[in-house]
Amino acid sequence: MQGFPPAADKVISFTPASNGFPRTRWSFSHIRELVPTASVWHGRGPVAALPRAERDIGGVPFTDADGTHRTFSDMLGLTYTDGILVMHKGRVIYEKYFGALDDHTPHIAMSVTKSFVGTLAAMLVADGKIDPAAPVTRYLPEMADTAYGDATVREVMDMTVGVKYSENYADPKAEIWDYSRAGGMMPREPGYAGPKTFYEFLGTLKKEGEHDQAFAYKTVNAEVLAWIVKRTSGQSLARLLSERVWQKMGAESDAYFMVDSVGSESGGGGLNTTLRDLARFGETVRNGGRFNGQQIIPAEVVADIRRGGDPAKFAKAGYATLPGWSYRSMWWVSNDDHGVFEARGIHGQRIYIDPKAELTIVRYASHPIAANGANDPVTHRAYRALALSLMK
C-alpha cells in the first residue's frame, strides 16, 4: 500500500475483495493496521542476542516429492516465503526477508498461535492450575450445553473432540468463516445477526461423532483451550504470554494478538510476532524449555509434547503429507528418526524443530493456497536435506 493516498486499485483494507493474494503479502505483515490488536509486551530486560554464524545454505539441494531437483532457495520462492530464519546449534546461520516483511515487523502466525496456546496450557497443567483429565465444564460451565459438555481438557488440547465444525477453507459455508466473522477477523455483512464474539460463537457448537476417537483439526478447540487458559490463569492471553514467555526469553519486539469486540484474543490464529522472536521461542522449545539463561517452559512440558499424541488417532484424519505423525498439546509431531516437530500455519507459517540436527527453522509466508499440502511436499524435503547437510 503506497502513496498518500494510495491509488484506489492499490488499497488494501479489511474487506473480502481486498483480502486475497497477492495483497496478503502486504496484509499478513500489517494486520494491526487493519483490525484491533492487544500487545504482548516484551518487557524491560535486555534483548537476548541471537549469535550469528551465517553461511550460504541457499544452494543446498533436495529432490521434490515429484522427483524434481531443487535447492533450498528454490523452496523459498515456491512457497511464497515472507521471511525465513534458520538456527543451527543456537546460532543464526541464515536469515532472509521478502515481500513486505523485515526483521522488526510482526507477521501473522495464524495457526502457529495454537502451539503457543497449547504450550501455555501445558505450563498451567505443570503448575497444577489445569487438570487435563478434568471435564471442560469444570473450568467453563458455560460450555455445558455444547459439544464440549462431555469432553475433557486433554481431548481439547489434542483435538480429539467430536464437534460439528468445518475447517475447509475452500467451502464458503464452512464454520471457519462463521468463527472468523464472530471474532471480527472477517468483515460482517450489513445486518449481520450472528455471534459477535469468540465466546458467543463457542456457545453455539454442537456435538458430531464421539470424543477421543480421532484427531480432527478444528480451530475452535484452540479457542476453547485459550478460554480455559484465561479462566484458570486469570490473565489475558497477551499478558500471560508476555509474563511467562516473552519477557523471560528476552524478546526483541512486542508481539500482538488480534482481538474481538470484547477484547478477547484469537487463540486459534491471531498471534503476530517478528521472525526473530519466533526463533527465540522455537529455540526455547528445542532446548527443552531453557533459553536466555533460565528455564522458561518446564522441561517435562516439552518432553510431553515431543512424545506426541496417538498416531492411530492422527492417521484417521488422513493427512497424506504427514504419515506417522501425531498431535500433542497443539503441536504437530513427526515421530521420525530426528524427532522433528512443528507449529504450523495455513499459509506456510512454521516453527520446524529438528532436535537431532540441533536445527530450528522459523518461517513466515503468504502462500496463496490455504492448505499445508501446498507447502509440505517442498518444505519438508528441503528442511530434511538441510538437516542432513548440517550434520555432515
Added chain:
Amino acid sequence: MQGFPPAADKVISFTPASNGFPRTRWSFSHIRELVPTASVWHGRGPVAALPRAERDIGGVPFTDADGTHRTFSDMLGLTYTDGILVMHKGRVIYEKYFGALDDHTPHIAMSVTKSFVGTLAAMLVADGKIDPAAPVTRYLPEMADTAYGDATVREVMDMTVGVKYSENYADPKAEIWDYSRAGGMMPREPGYAGPKTFYEFLGTLKKEGEHDQAFAYKTVNAEVLAWIVKRTSGQSLARLLSERVWQKMGAESDAYFMVDSVGSESGGGGLNTTLRDLARFGETVRNGGRFNGQQIIPAEVVADIRRGGDPAKFAKAGYATLPGWSYRSMWWVSNDDHGVFEARGIHGQRIYIDPKAELTIVRYASHPIAANGANDPVTHRAYRALALSLMK
C-alpha cells in the same frame, strides 16, 4: 474490562454508548484494542535512560483560579490524571500512574499529536522540503477546490485558515464528528454514505471567512499538514516519526497512530505514546532539539516555535484561560516571563515546558469534560507554583 468474558455491563467497545466517561479511563490506555493502528518503531538502539532524582512534590501548594487553596496532588485528582511525569533539570523528580495506565502502556495523546505533526513539518521546512510560504496546492493539488485552495502552508501550520469546520464537542452536528467518522475514529451508523477516509473528508472542506486573519483551532488543519508532510517526505507519519525522532531519542517503547480505512494515520489526534517517551520528546524540545547525545530537531525549529505566532490573531479566538498566548507550528505558546509553551490534548493530555525553570511536565488524563477550560484553571496554576518552588 475484566473477566473472560467481561460481564455485559463491563464491556468497553468501539460504540458510542461505550465511549463515555468513566470508560474512557480504560479506553484511552487501550486504543489499539479498539481500532486499527500503525506502529512507530522505537528501533534497536539503546533506550535513553531518564536519570531520576525523585522528590515529593505532591504537597506543593497553589491557589486555584477561584481562590481555593490546593496542592499539586489535589490537582492530579481534580483533572482525572492517568499519569504524570515531571522532569526538572533533566531528571525525573516525580512519576505517578492512576486509572488504567502504567509506565509502559501507550495512552492516546489526542491533540498533542498536532504538535508532533507541526514539529515534523517544521523539520521538513528546515530541510528545504516544504516552503511555508507556498500555497497548499503546490503539494496537494487535490485541495484546489476546497477552503485550502488559496491558503499557504504557514497558515495551515499556524491555524489561521478560514474553513467551515466546527470543533465544538458539545454539538453533535459539529464537523469534528464527520471528520471522526470519516477517519474511522468513531463508529458509523448502518448505511453510512459519507467520506470513508481522512483524504476524502478533507476534500469536502469549504471556505468560511478569510485566511490569515485570526487563529481558529480546527483539527482538519493538522490533517492537511500531515498530508503535506507525507507527500513531501514520501513516508507515512509513523515511519517518519520513527526515523526522525523515536529512534534517535532512544524511545523505550513503540508508539502508534490510529489509522483510517486506507492506512492513513490521524495527524490530528491519533498518536499514542507511553508517558516516558512523551517525556523524552518534551525534553528534546526543551533542550532546543538536543537529546540522547544528538541534535534531533534543528535548534532553529524549536527557537521559531518558542517565539510563537501572532498574539493579536490568537486573541480573536477568545480563549479566556490563555491570555496573551499565541500558536505556532501547532504548539501553544504563552509568551510569559518563563517562556512556557505547551502541546495540548482535549482531555487534559499535556506537554508543558517551562524553559526558565528547566521544567518539563508530561501528563495523560481522561477528564470527562472535553474542554481545556476544565483543566487550565487548575493545572496552569499548579505548574507555575511548582516551577517557582523548584527555582527557589
